[in-house]
Amino acid sequence: MDSPFWAFSLLNYLIVFGSLFYLLHIRLTIKLLAFTLLLNTCIAASAIYCAPDHWVALILSVLLSGIFFYYITKKSIAFLHSIVILLLAVLVEYASLLLIESLHLSIILHALLVALLFTSALYAYKKFTNKMTILPLKIELLLILMAIITFIVFYVTIFIPLNKGDISLSLFNLSLLLCYSIFLFVTAKILLQVVRKESMLQQKELVQESFYEYTMQLEQMNREIQQVQHDYSNILVAIRGYIEVENLEGLKHYFEKMISTTQSPSIRSLQQLEHIKLLELKGLLSAKIVKAHNLSIHMNVEIPNTIEHFFIESIDLVRLVGILFDNATEASIQHQAPQIELAILIISENQQLIVIRNTTVQSYVNLTKLFEENYSTKRNNQGLGLYNVQQLLKQYPNITLNTYVEDEWFVQELLIERGEEYANSNM
Amino acid sequence: MRIAICEDDTFYQNLIVETIKNYALFQAPSIHIASCTNQPSSLLKEMAHTQIDCYILDIELNSSVNGLDIAQAIRQQDPLAHIIFITTHAQYLTLTFKYKLAALDFIMKDSPAQIQTDITEALQAAFTKYRQLGMTDQTKWFQIKIGEKVKNIALGDIYFFETASQPHKIQLHERNGCYSFYGSLKELDLGDDFFRCHKSILVHLKNIKEVNFKERYIIMENGSHCTVAFRSLKALQKALNK
Numbered sequence: 001m002d003s004p005f006w007a008f009s010l011l012n013y014l015i016v017f018g019s020l021f022y023l024l025h026i027r028l029t030i031k032l033l034a035f036t037l038l039l040n041t042c043i044a045a046s047a048i049y050c051a052p053d054h055w056v057a058l059i060l061s062v063l064l065s066g067i068f069f070y071y072i073t074k075k076s077i078a079f080l081h082s083i084v085i086l087l088l089a090v091l092v093e094y095a096s097l098l099l100i101e102s103l104h105l106s107i108i109l110h111a112l113l114v115a116l117l118f119t120s121a122l123y124a125y126k127k128f129t130n131k132m133t134i135l136p137l138k139i140e141l142l143l144i145l146m147a148i149i150t151f152i153v154f155y156v157t158i159f160i161p162l163n164k165g166d167i168s169l170s171l172f173n174l175s176l177l178l179c180y181s182i183f184l185f186v187t188a189k190i191l192l193q194v195v196r197k198e199s200m201l202q203q204k205e206l207v208q209e210s211f212y213e214y215t216m217q218l219e220q221m222n223r224e225i226q227q228v229q230h231d232y233s234n235i236l237v238a239i240r241g242y243i244e245v246e247n248l249e250g251l252k253h254y255f256e257k258m259i260s261t262t263q264s265p266s267i268r269s270l271q272q273l274e275h276i277k278l279l280e281l282k283g284l285l286s287a288k289i290v291k292a293h294n295l296s297i298h299m300n301v302e303i304p305n306t307i308e309h310f311f312i313e314s315i316d317l318v319r320l321v322g323i324l325f326d327n328a329t330e331a332s333i334q335h336q337a338p339q340i341e342l343a344i345l346i347i348s349e350n351q352q353l354i355v356i357r358n359t360t361v362q363s364y365v366n367l368t369k370l371f372e373e374n375y376s377t378k379r380n381n382q383g384l385g386l387y388n389v390q391q392l393l394k395q396y397p398n399i400t401l402n403t404y405v406e407d408e409w410f411v412q413e414l415l416i417e418r419g420e421e422y423a424n425s426n427m
Numbered sequence: 428m429r430i431a432i433c434e435d436d437t438f439y440q441n442l443i444v445e446t447i448k449n450y451a452l453f454q455a456p457s458i459h460i461a462s463c464t465n466q467p468s469s470l471l472k473e474m475a476h477t478q479i480d481c482y483i484l485d486i487e488l489n490s491s492v493n494g495l496d497i498a499q500a501i502r503q504q505d506p507l508a509h510i511i512f513i514t515t516h517a518q519y520l521t522l523t524f525k526y527k528l529a530a531l532d533f534i535m536k537d538s539p540a541q542i543q544t545d546i547t548e549a550l551q552a553a554f555t556k557y558r559q560l561g562m563t564d565q566t567k568w569f570q571i572k573i574g575e576k577v578k579n580i581a582l583g584d585i586y587f588f589e590t591a592s593q594p595h596k597i598q599l600h601e602r603n604g605c606y607s608f609y610g611s612l613k614e615l616d617l618g619d620d621f622f623r624c625h626k627s628i629l630v631h632l633k634n635i636k637e638v639n640f641k642e643r644y645i646i647m648e649n650g651s652h653c654t655v656a657f658r659s660l661k662a663l664q665k666a667l668n669k
Contacts, residue, residue, distance in 0.1 A: 074592070300521070302520050302521070302522050302523050304520065304523050341521060341522055342522075343522035343523055343526065345522070345523060345526055345527060345574065347526070347527065347574045347575070351574070353526055353573070353574050355522050355526060357522070363603075364602065364603045364604050364605075365649050365650070368605075390592070393592070393593060394592050394593065396593075397593045397594050397595075397596070399593075400573075400596070400607050400608065401607065402571070402573060402578075402604065402605070402606040402607065403604055403605055404578075404601075404603050404604020404605065404606065405603045405604060406578075406603065406604075411604075413573050415573060415574070
């Protein structure tokens, strides 16, 4: 092949794949390099063979790079990135063309200008997307749609007149489009801000709801304490009776019996929750504990240290713990002495551990089946279950989940490590 | 099963020794006390030259070294040793003890009668575990650390390892559970029983139920499926025939 082909394909490679590697934080390996070069050659070849119809190569480029990077990273944002990169490239190319034409500069300067403008645009775009957290699917689709429409508009307004040789018209269009795309970026930014605000609002609502739940449990606890106080006065009267007739054996018996019944486990468990400063979690756990208590499951909660925040978003933490707790409840019911133990521990500065274990008669294989079946058949479960745990874990590489059966216990361990990205999310 | 005791309160020490002797006499004559001391240093010396299977340690010792330090030293030397802590604190803190101190059991300083029943129960658990270790005779274990707790998984129970959906992590599937940990399949060196049937799967040959060579997948004893790479088919057949 001739040299323009190679020059074009190299340029395309640097622009499309180079910037995607940069945007998605992927380390370059020989294997990846070979794959992407192959894809790039396909794109370049299609561009040459369908020379007058640029759109073939452009669509191919978006599709191939988008699918490839989605396959590697499993992040759907790859599609958006690949479209936006092409948009940026086109914009930059024609912007520099506009400058060159008006100032009558040389080709080398043109190339330099393109490189400079493109890197700065890419840098700005990265800064812009870095602030983006994980988007809801709806918003992401909307953004992709916006980008695609922009792209079509670009194509129609720039490429078609250019093919007819009318450079001045296409330059005029370009300056219009520049304004248009700046306007679009601003709109996108506002949209993202609104989305973020909405999710924050949702979280606040959750906090409020949990807090309400927690106060309800506290009231319940208060009633129980009053009950116990009442019981105590009765017990004292009974003890007095034993003492008066000097029935020591009977007193001993009565005392043993009473000491085992008067300690309310749910009160002790709820007291442990004082150490959690995260209202959402506090509310969830208090509700779950009382629910377990009503199912006559024996509860024991251990939270020896105060916990201010976790290393993951509290909304996701609450979902995770909720699912694990439901699993434990479900798995303990058939046991003759159902019991759930929960511990939230700070192992070190960088590690937090949540352990939930329950007595069970099932084997591990049966347990996993139980959860899958239950959650797929429960319709109004709002999509909980093991599948959702897996989905959540994909978002957080800093979480490790172990589930196993040990003796009579079904154990679920959730280890949360400090990850740089999530470290400050709940501060 | 050889037991070592480290407790500096003579009352409790005598109580423990007596309980163990009683239990050994009536239930399990193979249990005997190899060492009984109130000095951590002498226990550490004893440890170096005798094989001890079960330790009973007081956490609050009147010494610069406490029971937790001893436990850590023991863990380094013998990850499978059974450690039972005795303590006055830690009411209702079973899990905290397990995960922060790697204790297998702990006994609270309560009324003497209660302590005796607790010790007997703990001994029973330790002895059952000891005998299980003896029966599997292989000292081949795969260890996973969660907090300070070490989970020992018998290699024979493992079905397969696979690269997890989370980066740099491996998922281990075994008879009683599923775990994930940092690492790569390349680093795992577990002998000839394990076969790399796919880029992302390391399978235990002894736990294969059947292989579908046509569709290229393995069914494990627990019913889970593992894909086999095309170029590993021949090697798999060879390994299975061995």
